[in-house]
Amino acid sequence: MVNRKELEPDKSPNARFGKLLRRLRDERGFTQEELAERMGCSDTHISAVETGRRPPTPRFARSADRALGTGDQLQRQCRAVRNSAILEGFPEFVALEARASEIRLFEPGIIPGLLQTPDYAAAITTGAVRRGAISEAQAEERLNLLADRQASLTRTPPPMVYVVLDESCIRRPVGGPGVMAEQLHRLTAFAELPSTVVQVAPYDLGERRAFDLPVTLLTLADRAHAAYAESSQQGRLEREPRLVQPLLTAYHQLQAEALSQAASVTLINQLRKGTPT
Numbered sequence: 315m316v317n318r319k320e321l322e323p324d325k326s327p328n329a330r331f332g333k334l335l336r337r338l339r340d341e342r343g344f345t346q347e348e349l350a351e352r353m354g355c356s357d358t359h360i361s362a363v364e365t366g367r368r369p370p371t372p373r374f375a376r377s378a379d380r381a382l383g384t385g386d387q388l389q390r391q392c393r394a395v396r397n398s399a400i401l402e403g404f405p406e407f408v409a410l411e412a413r414a415s416e417i418r419l420f421e422p423g424i425i426p427g428l429l430q431t432p433d434y435a436a437a438i439t440t441g442a443v444r445r446g447a448i449s450e451a452q453a454e455e456r457l458n459l460l461a462d463r464q465a466s467l468t469r470t471p472p473p474m475v476y477v478v479l480d481e482s483c484i485r486r487p488v489g490g491p492g493v494m495a496e497q498l499h500r501l502t503a504f505a506e507l508p509s510t511v512v513q514v515a516p517y518d519l520g521e522r523r524a525f526d527l528p529v530t531l532l533t534l535a536d537r538a539h540a541a542y543a544e545s546s547q548q549g550r551l552e553r554e555p556r557l558v559q560p561l562l563t564a565y566h567q568l569q570a571e572a573l574s575q576a577a578s579v580t581l582i583n584q585l586r587k588g589t590p591t
Contacts, residue, residue, distance in 0.1 A: 484501070
């Protein structure tokens with residue numbers, strides 16, 4: 315079919331729903347126009363849902379199931395979309411992260427997921443459940459995905475991983491003294507690996523700190539770059555060079571301003587051992 319957009323179901327939960335909708339529609343031989351007529355909506359609406367540009371609603375999923383005779387298949391997929399704790403753009407980012415040759419991380423408040431111990435990660439998700447921000451099932455989804463991401467670091471050859479932590483990351487207690495001590499030990503052990511650099515951006519960096527939100531920059535095998543940043547409600551993956559390059563420049567400036575790895579490890583060890591700094 316001319317101009318038929320290739321779908322990427324791993325890009326987001328919305329994209330997975332769209333892929334399923336298109337497959338079910340194709341199996342029944344319906345065009346978008348024919349399905350739209352059966353559902354009482356526009357064909358542009360069908361197109362937007364299939365390509366992931368518009369999220370499905372429960373009403374849309376019920377109507378599509380009736381029009382296609384698929385029981386509650388689309389409604390179940392719609393519930394999965396709406397109940398997922400994974401932000402838009404994150405699944406596509408994870409797929410790129412798993413094959414990146416270089417990974418650059420900055421975090422302003424907590425230890426980055428790739429470096430978290432299981433107990434630290436569990437404490438973070440448990441806190442989110444207690445606040446009502448996510449459900450138990452969503453917490454499990456997050457932890458399972460995190461374990462898969464961490465496992466990808468052990469591939470051969472391993473990626474180069476550059477980490478800049480705001481000082482708040484190592485001073486903010488999470489999970490109690492024992493969990494935090496283990497997490498700080500994990501940081502120092504990670505810094506000893508030949509494929510890693512760990513630095514702390516001290517508080518006195520002030521306005522010279524380059525980022526206010528978490529950011530991850532990826533360099534792929536073909537030297538292409540991608541950037542992922544998120545807030546509490548949304549994530550964004552960017553691959554356009556003119557938008558990614560300024561972030562790379564800012565990251566290099568941040569590394570130059572941050573403590574050296576030796577000084578950073580010394581500070582982390584002092585906090586781990588309870589030594590005044």
